[in-house]
């Protein structure tokens with residue numbers, strides 16, 4: 344039986360023939376290499392946060408939790424599969440929604456979609472993408488894909504987005520709640536870098552009949568009206584939990600909410616009928632000084648108590664991070680910035696390589712800790 348960990352042997356074998364890995368192996372070196380090929384503005388847009396406190400905490404907080412390995416269990420056949428919304432996925436990894444990927448490469452989400460499809464890792468396409476959700480879907484065949492919704496001000500546009508997603512074969516809608524506005528981001532302000540103000544990442548809007556109807560000139564002629572309309576539609580700070588009902592009516596797809604870090608919000612989300620929760624602090628890009636995402640996970644998972652899937656992101660970099668998240672109550676995890684470094688360095692192949700490395704690390708670390716089934720990893724994996 345093939346295992347994700349086999350990728351390790353392939354890299355060694357190539358190395359013995361003199362072929363060093365195309366992409367640096369250490370995550371820190373991978374990011375440095377991406378830094379070297381990207382413009383200063385693009386690199387910092389991705390790497391930066393709303394300050395550094397929470398971004399750093401997202402990583403260092405993992406160190407508090409330690410794996411307690413067990414010996415002499417049979418780990419000859421491993422299984423990383425998880426079941427989410429009746430779909431069996433081969434691994435617990437999904438790609439986090441990351442907007443405006445055209446600042447990295449023009450193929451942007453199309454390259455990421457191909458890499459996701461090749462590995463059967465669901466891509467969560469951002470609302471703010473350079474290629475429309477239909478175009479991205481076309482490149483993916485039957486491969487799993489979800490749609491992330493930046494919940495527009497107008498119910499007509501919100502309904503149109505989720506219905507288009509449903510039509511194009513997206514299997515779930517992830518509504519991001521933590522971005523009713525952009526945070527104060529000193530680096531981007533310094534660089535005067537706001538990619539969407541140049542019209543980047545607006546393909547889902549400019550391809551939308553309702554959105555286009557309200558424009559005085561078509562975006563093909565003049566992008567400005569579209570940018571202005573987008574700025575008004577992007578989010579609605581007045582939205583509250585009760586508004587979820589209108590989204591619920593607009594689609595049959597499972598609805599997850601992303602950006603939950605408080606158990607009481609998890610409770611409210613359940614009371615308002617969501618089908619899943621993504622524990623996330625947006626990679627430290629929204630509230631600097633906020634709780635590290637992994638520290639928020641146990642409280643949310645306890646509140647949810649298995650009623651709906653709990654997913655996790657913000658700080659996942661290694662196999663042990665994935666296993667710790669599972670042990671602390673996550674059913675699956677989202678990989679964020681690392682795949683963007685892969686995209687920057689080697690396009691579709693780079694994204695695929697980063698995915699394969701993380702999965703190899705999960706597989707090997709799980710086996711070495713004495714577990715054969717990802718589904719069976721629970722709190723007992725960790726030191727009390």
Ligand SMILES: Cc1cc2nc3c(=O)[nH]c(=O)nc-3n(C[C@H](O)[C@H](O)[C@H](O)COP(=O)(O)O)c2cc1C
Nearest residue numbers: 389439440441442469519625626657658659679680
């Ligand atoms: C450049 C960038 C753009 C992002 N765009 C979106 C987005 O469009 N929608 C969304 O829900 N989250 C967005 N996020 C947040 C990610 O989905 C995810 O929560 C975050 O990257 C996790 O942190 P990590 O990458 O440090 O692990 C973005 C993150 C980055 C770095």
Ligand SMILES: O=C(O)C(=O)c1ccccc1
Nearest residue numbers: 442443471522539544628
């Ligand atoms: O930069 C981000 O974190 C983000 O979520 C976003 C928001 C709007 C457009 C593109 C990305």
